[in-house]
Amino acid sequence: MEGQEEIQQPHLVLANKLFLLSHPDVQDIEKVRLREEVLAFVKADDMAPLYETLVSESVLEMDQDCLNSMHAKIEEELKKLDEKIADAEENLGESEVREAHLAKSLFFIRIGDKESALEQLKVTESKTVAVGQKMDLVFYTLQLGFFYMDFDLISKSIDKAKSLFEEGGDWERKNRLKVYEGLYYMSTRNFKQAASLFLDSISTFTTYELFTYDTFIFYTVLTSIITLDRVSLKQKVVDAPEILTVIGKIPHLSEFLNSLYDCQYKSFFTAFAGLTEQIKLDRYLHPHFRYYMREVRSVVYSQFLESYKSVTIEAMAKAFGVTVEFIDLELSRFIAAGKLHCKIDKVAGVLETNRPDAKNALYQATIKQGDFLLNRIQKLSRVIDL
CATH class of the missing domain: 1.20.5 (Single alpha-helices involved in coiled-coils or other helix-helix interfaces)
Structure with missing residues (x-):
């Protein structure tokens, strides 16, 4: 993409700060700092439309002088951009006209005016011939979609990108689209599809505008654990050199993955407890926090029971480092939901597996x-x- 750098797109950083501001588990003193950072960001980019929205939601306090100043700067900048477009159309070539329209699109994105940005991106597309440049416009649209968590816009943009690739397109952009699509699937609870796309992108990752490589590996491991079978997990994740070089930097993630594969269930639960805060405070994973917690426990209980025809509840509780009562309650729920194929003999204190033939x-x-x-x-x- 034009001007591509290996840093996260600033507006997605802002989106994460806004998410943390609304999160009940973030401490008030931390929210004071976040609020100051958000206000500084909004002022720096003259984000008047977003500022008005945040004021209406009581996230920020109204400062009329500040708002008037932002509107005045926006009007002045738009006047310059329109003059540049007019000059390009009268005196310059098609590529200069496109660049002038693109500059206006990026300005609307910068100030947080979603509707104007989408409209101007369409105008810019009409001035664009090259498939690669059209793809870049789709990436800008996708970034807007992820800022506002507009999944309808994201889905349509991904479909549009795929249709563009039928006309041509380079591998670098195709590989970047996989990460965007994977993030969309993860955000909409299709973890299996997300894991597949993330794993395909491990060695070709360049999508730093969305998140860092460490975060990408974090998502890849989390989605893979609940969707891959044991053999595939070993081959694609546990032994993957790209993952091995990064996983140690992410707290608890290495223990989480390896203790599951090595059947060290007590260590697994300890690492899992350490990861819950990271999952809960992640903007994309937070809506699926409870679901993910259930799925992981279902995977680990199924793996444990796979080795036994029957096992005492006490032995299982000891293996996981929890109480008999906890395991009894947990298994009852998973059995009732059809997640585990076993039955509990309460009198004998035994679990009997009844795997479907x-x-x-x-x-x-x-x-x-x-x-x-x-x-x-x-x-x-x-x-x-x-």
Whole structure:
């Protein structure tokens, strides 16, 4: 992308600060600092539209003089940009006209005027011929989408990018789109698809405008743990050299991954407890916090029970470093939800696994599909007879 640097897009940094400001688990003294940083950011970029929104939501206090000053600067800058566009259209070539329109698009993005930015990006696209440059405009739109968490806009932009790639496009942009798409899937709770895209992008990651490489590895490991089988996890994550070089920098993540694979369940729960705060305070993962917690526990309980036909509840509680009562309550919930294939013998204090027979399940599915097919054939024969 034009002007691409290996730093996070400033507005996504701001979006994270705004998220933390609204988070109930962030301490008040920390929110005071965050509020000051947000206000400084808004003033520095003359983000009048966002400032008005934040005032209406009681995030910031109204300063009319400050708002008037921002509006005056915006009007002055827009006048300059429009003059530049007019000059380019009268005296310069098509590429200069496009650059002038792009500058206006980026200005609207900078000040937080979403609707004007999207409208101006469309105008800029109409002046753009090269597929690569059109893709860059889609990336700007995607960044807007992630700032506002507008998943409809993100989904449409990803579809648009894929259709552009049918016309051509370089591998670098295609690889970057995978990370954007993976983040979209993770943010909409499709962890399996997200893990697949993230794993494909490990060796080609250049999407620093979204997040750092450390954060990318953090997301990759978290999504992989609940979606990959044990063999794939070992091959693609545990032994991946790109992950090994970074994972030690992220608190608790190495212990979280390796203790699960090595069946060190007590260490796993300790590392998991350490990671919960990071997951809870992550802007993209926070809405799925409870779901993710359940899925991870389901994976680890299933892995433990895979080794046994029957095991005492006490032995399982000891392996996980928790009480018998806790394990009993946990397993009851997962069994009732159909997440675990076992039953609890409360009298004997024993867990008995009853894994579904794969052959029997396949047989039942075949019978069901056969019945469905016969019904369709009978309906068709009646139509033909008529």
